Amino acid sequence: MAAEEKRRIRYAVIGLGNIAQVAMLPAFEHAKENSELVALVSSDPEKLRELGRRYGVEHLGSYDDLERIIEEARVDAVYIAVPNSLHRTMTERAARACAHVLCEKPMAMTEADCRAMIDATRRHGVKLMIAYRLHFEQANLHAVERIRGGEIGEPRIFSSVFGHQVREGDIRTRRDMGGGALFDMGIYCINAARHLFDDEPIEVYARQIVGTDERFRDVDEMTSALMIFPGERIAQMTASQGASDVSELRVVGTTGHIRLDPAYEYAGDLHAFVTTPGEGEKKHTVSKRDQFAPELVHFSQCILDGTDPVPSALEGLADVRIMEAIVRAARTGAKVELPPAQPPAHPTGDLTQSKPPTKKVETVNAPSPSK
Amino acid sequence: MAAEEKRRIRYAVIGLGNIAQVAMLPAFEHAKENSELVALVSSDPEKLRELGRRYGVEHLGSYDDLERIIEEARVDAVYIAVPNSLHRTMTERAARACAHVLCEKPMAMTEADCRAMIDATRRHGVKLMIAYRLHFEQANLHAVERIRGGEIGEPRIFSSVFGHQVREGDIRTRRDMGGGALFDMGIYCINAARHLFDDEPIEVYARQIVGTDERFRDVDEMTSALMIFPGERIAQMTASQGASDVSELRVVGTTGHIRLDPAYEYAGDLHAFVTTPGEGEKKHTVSKRDQFAPELVHFSQCILDGTDPVPSALEGLADVRIMEAIVRAARTGAKVELPPAQPPAHPTGDLTQSKPPTKKVETVNAPSPSK
Numbered sequence: 001m002a003a004e005e006k007r008r009i010r011y012a013v014i015g016l017g018n019i020a021q022v023a024m025l026p027a028f029e030h031a032k033e034n035s036e037l038v039a040l041v042s043s044d045p046e047k048l049r050e051l052g053r054r055y056g057v058e059h060l061g062s063y064d065d066l067e068r069i070i071e072e073a074r075v076d077a078v079y080i081a082v083p084n085s086l087h088r089t090m091t092e093r094a095a096r097a098c099a100h101v102l103c104e105k106p107m108a109m110t111e112a113d114c115r116a117m118i119d120a121t122r123r124h125g126v127k128l129m130i131a132y133r134l135h136f137e138q139a140n141l142h143a144v145e146r147i148r149g150g151e152i153g154e155p156r157i158f159s160s161v162f163g164h165q166v167r168e169g170d171i172r173t174r175r176d177m178g179g180g181a182l183f184d185m186g187i188y189c190i191n192a193a194r195h196l197f198d199d200e201p202i203e204v205y206a207r208q209i210v211g212t213d214e215r216f217r218d219v220d221e222m223t224s225a226l227m228i229f230p231g232e233r234i235a236q237m238t239a240s241q242g243a244s245d246v247s248e249l250r251v252v253g254t255t256g257h258i259r260l261d262p263a264y265e266y267a268g269d270l271h272a273f274v275t276t277p278g279e280g281e282k283k284h285t286v287s288k289r290d291q292f293a294p295e296l297v298h299f300s301q302c303i304l305d306g307t308d309p310v311p312s313a314l315e316g317l318a319d320v321r322i323m324e325a326i327v328r329a330a331r332t333g334a335k336v337e338l339p340p341a342q343p344p345a346h347p348t349g350d351l352t353q354s355k356p357p358t359k360k361v362e363t364v365n366a367p368s369p370s371k
Numbered sequence: 372m373a374a375e376e377k378r379r380i381r382y383a384v385i386g387l388g389n390i391a392q393v394a395m396l397p398a399f400e401h402a403k404e405n406s407e408l409v410a411l412v413s414s415d416p417e418k419l420r421e422l423g424r425r426y427g428v429e430h431l432g433s434y435d436d437l438e439r440i441i442e443e444a445r446v447d448a449v450y451i452a453v454p455n456s457l458h459r460t461m462t463e464r465a466a467r468a469c470a471h472v473l474c475e476k477p478m479a480m481t482e483a484d485c486r487a488m489i490d491a492t493r494r495h496g497v498k499l500m501i502a503y504r505l506h507f508e509q510a511n512l513h514a515v516e517r518i519r520g521g522e523i524g525e526p527r528i529f530s531s532v533f534g535h536q537v538r539e540g541d542i543r544t545r546r547d548m549g550g551g552a553l554f555d556m557g558i559y560c561i562n563a564a565r566h567l568f569d570d571e572p573i574e575v576y577a578r579q580i581v582g583t584d585e586r587f588r589d590v591d592e593m594t595s596a597l598m599i600f601p602g603e604r605i606a607q608m609t610a611s612q613g614a615s616d617v618s619e620l621r622v623v624g625t626t627g628h629i630r631l632d633p634a635y636e637y638a639g640d641l642h643a644f645v646t647t648p649g650e651g652e653k654k655h656t657v658s659k660r661d662q663f664a665p666e667l668v669h670f671s672q673c674i675l676d677g678t679d680p681v682p683s684a685l686e687g688l689a690d691v692r693i694m695e696a697i698v699r700a701a702r703t704g705a706k707v708e709l710p711p712a713q714p715p716a717h718p719t720g721d722l723t724q725s726k727p728p729t730k731k732v733e734t735v736n737a738p739s740p741s742k
Contacts, residue, residue, distance in 0.1 A: 152615065153615065156534075156593065156611060156613065156614045157532055157534065157593070157609050157611060157614055159530060159532045159607070159609060161528055161530045161607075161621060161623060163527075163528065163623050163628075165625070203578070205576045205577075205578060205597065205704075206576075206597075207574070207576060207597055207599055207605060207706075209603040209605065212603050221603070222527065222528070222603070222605060224597050224605045224607050225597075226576065226577075226578055226595050226596075226597060226607075228578055232580045232583050232592070232593070234578060234580065234593060234595045234609055236530070236532075236595050236597075236607040236608070236609055237607070238528050238530060238605055238607050240527060240528060240623070242527065242625065243527045243528055243623045243624065243625060243628075244523065244524065244623060244624060244625060244626050244627050244628055244646070244648075246621070246623050246628050246646075248621070250532060250617070250619070252532060252534050252611070252614045252615060252617050253614065253615060254536070254613065254614060254615060255615050256615050257534075257614075257615055257617050275615070275617075277615075333576075333705055333706040334703075334704055334705040334706070335578075335704040335705070
């Protein structure tokens with residue numbers, strides 16, 4: 001048995017907020033083939049104690065302890081789920097400590113921060129992947145495949161609404177933490193539009209709604225945008241932290257259309273409704289499953305194999321660049337053009353994988369503590 | 372029997388294109404209680420002959436004959452379904468000939484034209500109604516009622532996509548006829564947003580796509596817009612004449628949401644999907660029924676009773692005003708503000724009904740020829 005066991009990537013989870021607790025920590029149970037949880041890092045001693053006990057993790061520490069924990073626990077990779085405004089700092093520190101980085105989206109708050117993160121990980125020869133769980137989700141992949149297969153003709157229109165009511169005081173409503181509807185939720189619509197059109201927008205028009213009630217004193221409750229893609233394709237999207245739960249996207253092609261509803265959830269079934277000529281509407285249901293473990297498995301495998309993770313850091317950068325353009329468009333009330341300066345983020349290409357040798361994985365197999 | 376028969380409003384149908392042929396001419400069969408078809412006016416002698424025979428209509432004439440036909444056939448009211456660019460002229464001529472006017476939407480191509488139509492009908496003491504069939508359609512009315520009843524909380528977001536493939540050479544792709552996706556289809560989304568929010572937008576952002584293929588050399592294949600409503604509500608919409616058939620709208624409130632899919636069709640069933648707290652999603656189907664006869668019945672009854680038709684001419688004007696703003700926004704790439712200069716178009720108020728006495732109905736009951 002032992003001889004057959006493969007090496008496992010040893011992870012520290014940094015930031016023990018909602019997404020770590022309800023999604024990523026339990027996901028290690030389904031990623032045992034190449035991943036294990038060995039350390040937890042949080043600013044909250046109570047959470048550290050409790051989650052450490054629950055998941056059998058011995059190496060626990062505060063943000064200040066990050067480098068020591070990486071060293072002591074022989075951490076290969078970190079999963080970063082701290083507030084968005086701290087993604088850059090935490091990525092730079094992890095990279096300096098020679099840990100590979102799987103970072104939650106949005107990658108950072110500015111394009112400059114994203115580029116700094118890419119530079120840091122490149123400099124230290126570690127991989128950087130942004131945690132776009134829907135790139136591993138079957139209903140979304142079904143839509144991608146049907147569209148790329150030409151089944152709805154040429155895609156012309158993308159339309160999406162993503163709504164949710166956040167609680168007063170939620171960090172996702174705090175500007176200093178990188179909150180607001182656009183960065184918290186709009187990124188899903190933007191990423192889906194790019195993914196489904198398989199292209200980058202060249203113009204945006206946008207409006208943001210700020211200060212509607214106590215919850216949204218200094219962040220956007222709602223952001224709506226039009227994104228123009230090459231080939232005269234249009235995406236419209238509205239994301240709201242002050243509306244009831246809704247999570248839908250639609251792509252309309254020249255001969256058919258696809259609707260995902262819900263499109264972005266991870267806590268329930270997802271449905272794809274595909275309408276093609278002659279066949280009418282067909283429903284394709286993907287029952288609830290772990291959308292986070294596949295991210296771990298993929299990232300670990302890339303580390304083990306020395307290959308580039310997809311979605312790469314460029315994927316994260318592309319979305320942040322568009323979100324910054326949307327904020328600018330909303331501020332000025334005028335369209336913002338996006339020069340096609342970026343190398344393509346799809347389908348491959350990871351800037352972090354250019355020159356320096358990838359850090360060797362020192363891990364040997366050990367029983368998963370997350371049992 | 373004869374004593375019990377009510378007076379019927381005698382109609383001339385002007386313009387025998389698709390909408391008249393497939394929808395309004397057959398609708399008279401379901402509007403016999405107070406409406407009858409007595410004359411047809413068209414530039415196409417062949418259509419006149421054939422449709423005159425089919426519907427048993429004796430009074431037939433070209434556009435040039437309009438005044439004579441109105442006189443000879445003792446026409447009380449005209450239904451105008453000529454190309455959009457001719458709505459104004461035809462309305463003015465009918466009004467001068469003292470016929471009440473039921474005019475297809477869009478009311479006209481410019482706000483100035485709409486105001487001229489209102490002036491003309493007011494001056495001659497005839498009523499003017501714009502043919503918004505969905506104001507009489509049960510699935511749409513269901514959505515209006517649920518929303519006004521507070522069942523989805525406060526409405527925050529409107530989202531709609533309306534797509535269709537037009538044929539090459541279709542008059543709806545001719546600029547000189549008033550074609551294009553915005554005026555032909557976008558008006559449905561705009562009107563629905565205003566109707567469901569029960570308010571007028573104060574800002575628009577827009578993008579139009581022109582010249583994508585041979586069909587769209589000088590009109591918009593596609594128009595997308597964001598409309599901002601008072602109370603920080605947002606509507607996003609995309610209308611396309613170059614995409615597959617899709618017709619959906621969604622209103623997202625603070626506690627629930629409603630989706631109509633299809634939303635704008637008249638040739639099949641319509642479905643309302645209502646999601647409210649606790650109850651989950653409930654589907655409400657309205658099977659295919661005549662959406663045009665109720666317009667005739669309402670307009671005729673208003674004429675008979677001397678009351679104001681709803682949707683009024685102000686309803687038509689409001690949409691045209693927004694469409695002009697959308698065209699301007701798309702041309703400049705910047706937001707266009709709409710001053711709240713208009714008197715409210717909802718729920719009542721018809722400028723045509725102010726001072727002059729309404730024309731007396733001279734009609735007496737006669738058997739419907741459209742049997």
